[in-house]
Amino acid sequence: MTTPPRSAAPAGHVPQVVFACRANGGRSVASRLLTEHYAGGRVVAVSAGTEPGEHVHPEVARVLESLGLDTSRESPTLLTAETIAASDLTITQGCGENCPYVPGARYRDWPLDDPKGRDETEVRRIVADIDARVRELLVELVPDIELPDSLVQRA
Template identity: 85%
Template sequence: MSTDPVAADRVPVVVFACRANGGRSVASRLLAEHYAGGRVVALSAGTTPGDRVHPEVARVLEELGLDTSRESPRLLTAEMIAASDLAVTQGCGETCPYVPGARYRDWPLDDPKGQDEATVRRIVADIDARVRDLLVELVPDLELPPSLLARG
């Protein structure tokens, strides 16, 4: 039953969680919101939130046309997970709150913090592909726009 799409009459909520909420989870949230066009609510949070989005991640996302200026790291709570249809963990490991009955999925992603531009781009491309697959799973009739990474 864990692979069933969310009921067609409601908008699914996904929380993307990593450690600092400054890289992976922010990229996931912004990409999900871009591609979903309002058909999915995407949240991001971290188990030990930092003070800002990692600048190397912000640069790559901004180059793709995604605005990171309103992103501010926030603490992941059990309440956020309980209110979501799915929690996607990305390197927060055992520090992510466990909520009985909540749906979790782990994406083993490299941490982009402090990495060179090519590495950050590779990580964002991995996230992009995973987000696109997830959105089609959650909203089967969603017509995805072309990938931001496919631009010439």
């Protein structure tokens, strides 16, 4: 289910990426917040879930907040075909076959462990994995981007 993203945004176009996981309470939220932090407005990041939960997983919120990322405005949202169609790329993160399929949409799967219910060390490992993937994705989508230092490496 991997389709390559557009290698670079056309002049003036701000690419949109939707990060999708099951509950929209961990992986996708971390991906969206890290993307927004590093992209500096050059990429729009959206997160959604196939079975959205009630809130961001507290263990994930604690780790993200320790990195300086505000999770207080995050609210799990349902992944829709319209969200996928409006995006340049959909990154799936464990939602499997429940993700809506949109003909012509670009998909990429990031096989990531679910951080829900994990201890802080495991959540930090998963967030570090997401951090590295997000940084690589941003360089791919916006080749001239100058990324700030990694939040995870400074923590």
